[in-house]
Amino acid sequence: SIPHISTGDIFRANIKNGTELGKKAKTYMDQGLLVPDELVVDLVVDRVNQDDCVNGYVLDGFPRTIPQAEALDKALAEMGQKMDYAIRRACVDCGATYHIVYAPTKEEDICDKCGGGLILRDDDKPETVLKRLGVYHEQTQPLIDYYTQAGILKEVDGTVDIDDVFAEIVKILGE
Ligand code: AMP
Numbered sequence: 001s002i003p004h005i006s007t008g009d010i011f012r013a014n015i016k017n018g019t020e021l022g023k024k025a026k027t028y029m030d031q032g033l034l035v036p037d038e039l040v041v042d043l044v045v046d047r048v049n050q051d052d053c054v055n056g057y058v059l060d061g062f063p064r065t066i067p068q069a070e071a072l073d074k075a076l077a078e079m080g081q082k083m084d085y086a087i088r089r090a091c092v093d094c095g096a097t098y099h100i101v102y103a104p105t106k107e108e109d110i111c112d113k114c115g116g117g118l119i120l121r122d123d124d125k126p127e128t129v130l131k132r133l134g135v136y137h138e139q140t141q142p143l144i145d146y147y148t149q150a151g152i153l154k155e156v157d158g159t160v161d162i163d164d165v166f167a168e169i170v171k172i173l174g175e
Pocket of ligand 1: 007011032033034040060068123132
């Protein structure tokens, strides 16, 4: 019952709505690059300051770089808050809501929830995914050490059933 804040979703919504932020973000996303830190950090800090975040929130896809993590820690400290847990899923994040094998739709290429047609995201093309993987190793993987040192890193087996991954994360958050 707390908000799920996905920076990727926020950027995609902005692209769909043709906002200035969306236009800027798209040029990076389509190349498999990270959107510059300064465009992401303010967005997240504004979002977690909204009323629905008073009881907590889940950040998804953020922070993706050490400077983002440091900026977040600083902003949270100024708000009298801190990050409780960093959850690391030990699988490659495909970014898809459905998975052809592990979470298929009932009807091929049709969304179970809304009946809409499913598409492959522009940034999920093989060449872009390869680029994103390189960017991950260079810029995002160092966060594993960052949160290990902060003593809040929890590892979850991301290769098991989705319900089991969810239960494991809920268990950690309840500790
Ligand atoms: P995602 O849906 O989390 O896989 O994000 C899709 C794309 O949005 C990424 O490949 C980046 O280009 C951009 N993006 C999302 N979150 C961030 C972030 N925290 N920092 C920089 N770029 C981001």
